[in-house]
Amino acid sequence: MEEPDEITTEFLVESYENLDQLDQELVALETTPGDTERIASIFRTIHTIKGTSGFLGFAELERVAHVGENLLSRLRDGVLALDEARTTVLLRMVDAVRTILGEIERNGSEGDARYDDLVADLERLQDPDATDAPAAPPPPKPKSNAAAAASPGGGAGPPNVSDSSIRVDVGLLDELMNLVGELVLARNQILQHAAGTDDTTFVSTTQRLSLITTELQEGLMKTRMQPIGHVWNKFPRVVRDLALTCDKQVHIKMEGNETELDRTILEAIKDPLTHVVRNAIDHGIETPAARVAAGKDATGSLSMRAYHEGGQVNIEISDDGAGVDLARVKAKAIGQGLISEERAQRMSDRELAMCIFMPGFSTAAQVTSVSGRGVGMDVVRTNIEKIGGVVDIVNRPGRGMTLKIKIPLTLAIIPALVVGSGGERFAIPQVNLLELVRLEGTAAASAVETIHGIPVYRLRGHLLPLAYLGEQLGMSPTARADGDHRPALNIVVLQADDRSFGLVVDEVFDTEEIVVKPLGPEIKKLSTYAGTTIMGDGRVALILDVLGIAKRARIVAEGHARGGDDPPAALPEDKRAPTRTMLLFRAGLEGRLAVPLDLVSRLEEVSEDRIERAGGHHVVQYRGGIMPLIDVRASLGLPAPADPEPLRQVIVHARGDRAMGLVVDTIVDIVEDHVDIERIGGAPGRVGSAVIQGHVTDLVDVRGLIERVDPTFFREDAA
Amino acid sequence: MTQQYCTFHLGDLFFGVDVQRVQEVIRYQEMTPVPLADPVIQGLINLRGQIVTAIEMRAQLAFGPRPADRRPMNVVLRTEDGAVSLLVDEIGDVLELDDAHYERAPATVRHVVGDLVPGVYKLEDRLMLVLDTDKTLKAVAAA
Numbered sequence: 046m047e048e049p050d051e052i053t054t055e056f057l058v059e060s061y062e063n064l065d066q067l068d069q070e071l072v073a074l075e076t077t078p079g080d081t082e083r084i085a086s087i088f089r090t091i092h093t094i095k096g097t098s099g100f101l102g103f104a105e106l107e108r109v110a111h112v113g114e115n116l117l118s119r120l121r122d123g124v125l126a127l128d129e130a131r132t133t134v135l136l137r138m139v140d141a142v143r144t145i146l147g148e149i150e151r152n153g154s155e156g157d158a159r160y161d162d163l164v165a166d167l168e169r170l171q172d173p174d175a176t177d178a179p180a181a182p183p184p185p186k187p188k189s190n191a192a193a194a195a196s197p198g199g200g201a202g203p204p205n206v207s208d209s210s211i212r213v214d215v216g217l218l219d220e221l222m223n224l225v226g227e228l229v230l231a232r233n234q235i236l237q238h239a240a241g242t243d244d245t246t247f248v249s250t251t252q253r254l255s256l257i258t259t260e261l262q263e264g265l266m267k268t269r270m271q272p273i274g275h276v277w278n279k280f281p282r283v284v285r286d287l288a289l290t291c292d293k294q295v296h297i298k299m300e301g302n303e304t305e306l307d308r309t310i311l312e313a314i315k316d317p318l319t320h321v322v323r324n325a326i327d328h329g330i331e332t333p334a335a336r337v338a339a340g341k342d343a344t345g346s347l348s349m350r351a352y353h354e355g356g357q358v359n360i361e362i363s364d365d366g367a368g369v370d371l372a373r374v375k376a377k378a379i380g381q382g383l384i385s386e387e388r389a390q391r392m393s394d395r396e397l398a399m400c401i402f403m404p405g406f407s408t409a410a411q412v413t414s415v416s417g418r419g420v421g422m423d424v425v426r427t428n429i430e431k432i433g434g435v436v437d438i439v440n441r442p443g444r445g446m447t448l449k450i451k452i453p454l455t456l457a458i459i460p461a462l463v464v465g466s467g468g469e470r471f472a473i474p475q476v477n478l479l480e481l482v483r484l485e486g487t488a489a490a491s492a493v494e495t496i497h498g499i500p501v502y503r504l505r506g507h508l509l510p511l512a513y514l515g516e517q518l519g520m521s522p523t524a525r526a527d528g529d530h531r532p533a534l535n536i537v538v539l540q541a542d543d544r545s546f547g548l549v550v551d552e553v554f555d556t557e558e559i560v561v562k563p564l565g566p567e568i569k570k571l572s573t574y575a576g577t578t579i580m581g582d583g584r585v586a587l588i589l590d591v592l593g594i595a596k597r598a599r600i601v602a603e604g605h606a607r608g609g610d611d612p613p614a615a616l617p618e619d620k621r622a623p624t625r626t627m628l629l630f631r632a633g634l635e636g637r638l639a640v641p642l643d644l645v646s647r648l649e650e651v652s653e654d655r656i657e658r659a660g661g662h663h664v665v666q667y668r669g670g671i672m673p674l675i676d677v678r679a680s681l682g683l684p685a686p687a688d689p690e691p692l693r694q695v696i697v698h699a700r701g702d703r704a705m706g707l708v709v710d711t712i713v714d715i716v717e718d719h720v721d722i723e724r725i726g727g728a729p730g731r732v733g734s735a736v737i738q739g740h741v742t743d744l745v746d747v748r749g750l751i752e753r754v755d756p757t758f759f760r761e762d763a764a
Numbered sequence: 765m766t767q768q769y770c771t772f773h774l775g776d777l778f779f780g781v782d783v784q785r786v787q788e789v790i791r792y793q794e795m796t797p798v799p800l801a802d803p804v805i806q807g808l809i810n811l812r813g814q815i816v817t818a819i820e821m822r823a824q825l826a827f828g829p830r831p832a833d834r835r836p837m838n839v840v841l842r843t844e845d846g847a848v849s850l851l852v853d854e855i856g857d858v859l860e861l862d863d864a865h866y867e868r869a870p871a872t873v874r875h876v877v878g879d880l881v882p883g884v885y886k887l888e889d890r891l892m893l894v895l896d897t898d899k900t901l902k903a904v905a906a907a
Contacts, residue, residue: 227813469797518799565817566845566905568808571800577808577815585796585808585815 051274051303056097057150058210060142063090067139071132078127087135088117094142105155106145112167113138125173134166215308218269225262226458226560232258233557233581262458266307270454273351273360274302276315280322284347287326294333294344295326301351306358307454313432314360314452317425321362321448322347324422329366329446339443341365358454363447369398369440378406382721385625386732387748388643390759391700398440402426433459433476461559461588463580464537465552467520470586472559472578473537477591479545481553482536489534496628496648499715502536502547506699508647509538511547512598514589518573541595548594557581561588573597599717625720627737627744628696629713633683637742639735640707642715644747646699649706650692662754665695665706672697674706675750681730681743698747705751705758720744765863769885771856771892772839775827777877779852780859780885780892787842789855792835793818804904806851809838816840818849819904825877841897848901859892861885869893 067090074083095110113135119125141160148156232255239251281297288295306314330336330345337343350361371394378384378400389397400406404423426436434452441447453459453476461472462481482504484492493500493511500511536547559578568574572593580586626642649667656663656674663674674695677683695706722733722744732744751758769780770789795807795818806820818838822830830836836851865886877893880900885892 230813467799469799520799562815563846565815565848567805567817567819567848567901568798568801571798573800574798579810579813579815583810584794585810587796587798587808 051272053101053149053153056101057146060094060097060146062212063094064139064143064146066090068136071135071139074127075129075132081121081123084117084121084127088114088121091117091138091142103145103149103155105159106142106149108164109138109141109145109160109167112164113142116167116171119171125171131170134163134170137163138167213268218265221265222269225258225265226562228258229262229458229558229560230579230581230583234583237581266454267305269307269309270305271308271311272303272305273311273358274299276311276318277302277349277351280319280349283319283322284326287323291327292332293326293330295330296344296346298346298348299350300348304351304353304358306452310432310452310454313428314434314450317428317450318360318362320422320425322349325362325364325366325446325448329364329368331367335367339367353454358452360450360452361447362450363445365445368442368444368446369401369438371397371440371442374398374400378403381406385641385722387641390748391643394440395438398438398446401438402436433474435476458558458560460556461578462537462556463554463586464514464535464548464550465554466514466550467518469520470554470580470584471514471550472557472586472588473539473548473591474575474588475556477539477541479538479540482534482538482547483553484534484536486533492534496712496715500549503647504538504547506646508645509536509545509547510598510600511536511549512594512600513549514594515551517594517597539591539595541592541600544595544600546595546598546600548591559586559588624717626715626717627720627742628715629737629742630694630696630709631711631713632681632709633678637713637737637740638677638681638709638745639737639742640696640745640747644698645696646704647697648712649695649697651695651706651708652692656693663708667697667704667706670702670704672704672706673754674708675754676708677730677745677750678708678710680750680753681745698751700758703758705754707745707747707750766860767863769859769861769892769894770839771859772837772850772852773854773856774821774825774852778856778890778892779881779895780856780861781839781841781850781895781897783858785841785897787840787847790838790840793838793849802904806836809849811840811847811849814847816847816849818851819900820851821900822851822853824900824904825880841901843901850900859887861887861892866894 067087070083070087074080074087077083091110091114095107095114098106098110116125116131116135120127120131125131141163144158145155148154148158235251236255239248242248277299280299284295284297325347326345330347331339331341333343336345345364345366347362347364350359350363352359374397375389375392378397379386379389383403383406384392384400392400401422402425406423429436429450429452432452434450437449437451439447439449460475462475462478463470463472465471482502492502494503495501496508500513501508502511503509535550535553537550537553538545538547557580559580561576562578563569564574564576573590574587574593575590576588578586578588627639628642628645629637629639632638651665651674656665658664659671663676664671665674666672693708694710694712695708696712698705698707716738718737720735720737722735730746730750732746732749734741734743736742748759768783770783770786771778771780773779790811793809793811795809797807798805804819804823806818806823809816809818816838820836822828830853834853836853837855838849839852839855840847840849866883867886868883869881870884880896880903881893882896883894885894
């Protein structure tokens with residue numbers, strides 16, 4: 046005895062349902078023989094059964110359904126009229142189909158029964174003249190009817206699959222989910238109330254209620270779950286077609302088809318996954334010739350794996366192709382102006398590999414029908430992040446790559462950190478949360494530094510831009526100020542896009558499971574909120590949209606393309622240079638200079654008398670070591686101002702435990718703008734010029750200046 | 765033809781909204797303010813698990829602020845995108861009014877309350893201004 050597999054089970058459920066309807070329809074048809082719509086509907090049902098049974102390899106079922114279909118098609122086309130004999134034979138066919146299905150359900154195969162008589166009758170009645178049934182057909186009819194009647198009604202055998210599963214309207218499930226959400230909220234309220242009483246009966250009943258609610262929530266969540274196989278099953282075909290188009294040989298392997306996900310999430314990952322698969326075949330897996338030359342099997346392999354881990358679903362898509370060619374990615378990303386040369390030099394291999402997710406990035410030399418339009422991978426990441434997921438790459442140059450996607454099981458109820466600001470509470474989705482920093486007393490007072498009005502905090506040596514929640518939401522504009530008498534400073538370190546930033550809040554409460562409720566249209570237009578929720582005390586709290594807050598605080602560029610809202614196709618046409626955050630400063634009398642902020646590790650002030658000379662260079666004692674100084678004014682050959690300031694501004698560029706200081710006169714501002722670098726004249730010490738905030742600004746070649754002083758500074762082994 | 769109106773007071777004016785559009789009328793509820801939102805949006809109310817946006821009708825109609833000692837009442841309207849509450853001074857009765865007493869709003873009334881009031885019912889002792897809820901909500905969404 047063999048258990049039917051999942052596809053077969055599904056086929057059985059569906060077929061049983063359709064057959065029940067067929068019985069009624071055929072009988073009804075006898076009274077209204079001209080109802081072509083009804084015949085067409087019966088035809089479709091039998092056609093479906095025929096198709097699927099052929100696909101699943103049930104030959105006898107297919108044969109019966111096939112001749113039945115032929116007869117039905119002639120009835121449908123009006124060539125034949127339905128009479129009693131034909132109705133009878135069609136009902137016999139339905140019975141036969143049901144018997145075979147029952148056999149399949151019990152044994153996993155059709156069994157040995159043959160329906161030659163039935164097939165012969167079905168064929169014979171296709172002849173318009175053969176209206177009168179001969180003596181032969183009637184006898185088998187009661188027999189097969191009896192056999193069929195015995196199985197559903199008799200209770201002798203195990204129940205049909207259709208008896209143990211029902212179809213439920215998705216809308217009803219959504220509604221139930223809402224109700225359970227309400228129940229969770231009510232439960233939270235009661236729990237809070239119970240915490241403050243001594244009534245033991247009440248407390249224990251509350252605990253039971255809490256437990257039941259959790260189980261109900263989990264149970265209902267399960268009903269909305271569908272196996273990822275629903276989405277994956279189409280991939281073998283996609284892979285085959287694509288491989289043919291690209292002249293490649295690809296073998297697909299899938300694991301964890303039964304891994305279940307909430308249906309809304311399943312819907313959301315469908316397109317991104319398809320894109321990843323296409324990408325792997327088009328870019329990842331090499332042509333058979335190239336593979337053989339590289340000592341690999343001519344057939345590439347693509348493996349997809351899905352599994353549950355820690356309340357999340359992991360999806361891994363690996364290929365054994367060429368992997369991400371980092372040198373090419375670097376060249377392309379710089380060539381397309383997505384990252385600067387300096388930045389590229391300092392990026393780790395992993396960071397470089399992640400460049401393929403940048404908007405507008407494409408390494409394909411040619412735009413093909415498959416890919417190369419540069420609108421793909423960033424949309425993949427955007428869509429995954431939209432549902433609270435994360436994407437990561439494991440690159441094995443020459444041996445392939447693995448794309449790892451982590452997504453939550455559901456969107457309806459999410460873990461969130463509850464914070465307070467301006468007397469109100471806000472929820473921050475946990476997926477955006479990196480860490481919490483709490484500073485007390487004097488540490489709080491001196492922790493926040495400002496670079497020309499922009500507050501920053503040194504988090505393990507890196508400058509973390511800060512945003513004050515109260516101020517960003519316009520609630521308490523005076524709350525800011527570094528030295529005010531606030532007892533503690535709470536920094537919630539968050540991830541928005543690729544940047545991390547610190548959100549300063551008044552209070553940090555707890556993490557809680559919150560039920561996400563949508564915003565009304567009056568509030569939806571505010572990008573700072575992602576939704577609302579109801580807290581344990583019954584009050585409404587707003588859920589913060591971390592990216593929206595970051596944009597508002599100008600930590601992430603406003604115009605940054607984030608898929609979704611913008612049509613992706615518009616991206617390549619956007620000829621605007623990418624936005625970058627630049628530090629503007631002055632050195633000497635001449636115009637404005639700038640360096641990218643990501644090359645700035647720290648800003649320091651040094652008084653003239655602390656500058657010493659060592660080894661032919663100006664140096665300063667800095668953090669227990671010696672930091673060489675580069676006078677930007679002298680290096681760029683700029684005239685000195687008449688009365689130099691005694692206090693010099695130093696832009697520190699640190700690399701490992703080494704640091705270099707660029708001495709400038711005044712720091713002007715930090716701006717974020719579209720930076721389109723043009724090389725003019727090739728003046729020494731400059732990368733080029735760009736228009737920043739409407740002014741022509743020279744971009745200082747930090748790397749070049751530093752190498753002039755210390756040629757080994759950027760070598761890997763020296764770092 | 766008669767029509768039923770749910771009535772309320774706002775300042776010294778008397779308004780009515782189509783009773784079909786009213787989900788319920790409730791006393792003052794605690795609200796969660798929505799920072800950055802238009803001042804017309806007074807906050808969010810938890811109405812038995814349903815999140816309701818509260819609209820300050822005094823602000824919408826550019827009346828002065830409500831006296832500090834008076835708390836607003838909620839006229840909760842049913843809309844396609846969930847419920848919305850109108851914050852008003854005082855709730856009146858549900859009135860069944862005859863179309864015969866209806867008249868298009870005179871220009872002077874429109875001067876005070878804009879085009880949110882298409883018409884007026886002439887009651888025995890006073891006038892009842894008909895508030896067009898669709899237009900009101902649209903005005904809020906556009907704010």
